[in-house]
Amino acid sequence: MKKFEEKTIHTNHIFNGKMISLQVDEVSLPDGKTSKRELVKHPGAVAVIAITDEGKMVMVEQYRKPLERSLVEIPAGKLEPGEQPHTTAVRELEEETGYTAKRLERVTSFATSPGFADEVIHLYIAHQLSVVEEKLAGDDDEFVELLEVTLDEAERMQQEERIWDAKTAYAVLFARANGLLK
Structure with a gap:
């Protein structure tokens, strides 16, 4: 029990x-x-910490209707029925950023709001990025702007509350603790 x-x-x-x-x-x-x-x-989701060869974190800025404002976030998206998290991570990285990774490594999984929701996010780190020749089409109702930010820029965005969601805040802390960003 x-x-x-x-x-x-x-x-x-x-x-x-x-x-x-x-x-x-x-x-x-x-x-x-x-x-x-x-x-x-909720079916669950993935999020990807994608680091460029220059030591910058790939992020996207998009409007979040529940908060009525734009946020800067790491690439992420929901699991499709029957889809494995690794497959979702590959798809979302490509759809949202136009990048693919030679190696995708699982970092951890965590509940986002266990007081009322069952959503679990599976966090991955993408190594050895390259631009895809033909980017997968994203969702028709999703509009994003690609950003590549340094650790200092990411931390400043947190102070300015441009980065304001838990998965991205966790990613920035993880990147700092593991020396992933310049």
């Missing part, structure tokens, strides 16, 4: 979209009482 496990009594499916689904679960608590949990279900 899992410590403090909450057993689901009933699930009420509220919404099924192309990126998420929403449900409300009635659960039995460890003390025998019941409660409700509002859950966001």
Whole structure:
């Protein structure tokens, strides 16, 4: 048994979209009482720390509607049904940046918001980048600008809150701790 496990009594499916689904679960608590949990279900995602030969991190700037502003982020995207994280990482790196990597290494995986969502991001680092001859087409509704930034620039962007999401903040810390950027 899992410590403090909450057993689901009933699930009420509220919404099924192309990126998420929403449900409300009635659960039995460890003390025998019941409660409700509002859950966001997500297929999972990948994010890629891509470092150029010049020691810069490849990032993209894009508008994020929930925050009503643009953010600078590492390349990332959601897993397609049945797709392995490594495959998603290769695809997203190419679609968003036009780069491919000779070697893609898994760093870690982590939950983004475990209080209400089951999304897990699988983080990779891309080594030995090269520009693809014909870039894969990205999503029709996705508009991004490619950036290549130094460690100082990335840290300044964090202070300015241009880098403001957890996966990218983690990537910058990881890059600093491992001497990946100039």
